[in-house]
Structures are given as C-alpha cells and as structure tokens.
Amino acid sequence: MVGRDRPRGEPAEGRPAEVELTVTADGTIAVDDAGPGVPPALAHSLFERFRSGSGSTGLGLSIASSVAQAHGGTLTVETSARGGARFLLKLPARGR
Numbered sequence: 001m002v003g004r005d006r007p008r009g010e011p012a013e014g015r016p017a018e019v020e021l022t023v024t025a026d027g028t029i030a031v032d033d034a035g036p037g038v039p040p041a042l043a044h045s046l047f048e049r050f051r052s053g054s055g056s057t058g059l060g061l062s063i064a065s066s067v068a069q070a071h072g073g074t075l076t077v078e079t080s081a082r083g084g085a086r087f088l089l090k091l092p093a094r095g096r
Contacts, residue, residue, distance in 0.1 A: 018033065018034050018082075019031060019032070019033050020032045020033075020082070026090075027090070027091065027093060028088055028089065028090045029088070029089040029090075030086060030087070030088050030089075031086070031087045031089075032080040032081070032082050032084065032085075032086045033080065033082065033084040033085055033086075034080070034082045034083055034084045035084040035085065036084065037079055037080070037083060037084045037085050038077050038079075038085045043077055043078075046061055046077055047061050047062055047064075047065040047075065048062060049062040050062075061075070068089060068090075068091065071091055071092070072091070072092045073089065073090050073091035073092060074088075074089075074090050075087065075088070075089050075090075076088045076090075
C-alpha cells in the first residue's frame, strides 16, 4: 500500500477504531476520533485540493468544505479532547 502503513479503516496499533458524532444545540456537527490527529503543520492546508496526509488523492475534504461553503457554512478541524482529530461542520439554520 503506497502512502499508508495500514489498510484504510483499520485503527492504529493499540487504538480502538472509535468515532464519536455529536450535534450541539446550535446545530454544529462534530466528529471526533481517537486516531493520530492532524499535524499542526498540515491543519492550515488540509482542505486544499490534492493536499492529503493519508496517501489519498486529497479531494474529499476539499469537496466537503466547498459544499459547506456553498450552503453558507464551514468545515474546520481541530485537535479532539480524545487526542485525535475533531472535524466541525457548521451550517446556518433555515426557516421553513
């Protein structure tokens, strides 16, 4: 496997494959994992096209961020309290 030390979806050695999904009162969707996290040097450019730390093509987060922005929202990353990455999706509320 080029660019990976383990198959996609398998946890790092000694870490459970856990993801926690939370929706806050303001409608923010947070996805936390207990993986290795995102290196600070990569976090600022993680949502750029063809930028990837995982050996993939680097389009997924760019597309997800573009979709969020097209709907007036944001997609950001920070360090999770669990030690891994925390992705935050914020979309504006819509009236009916």
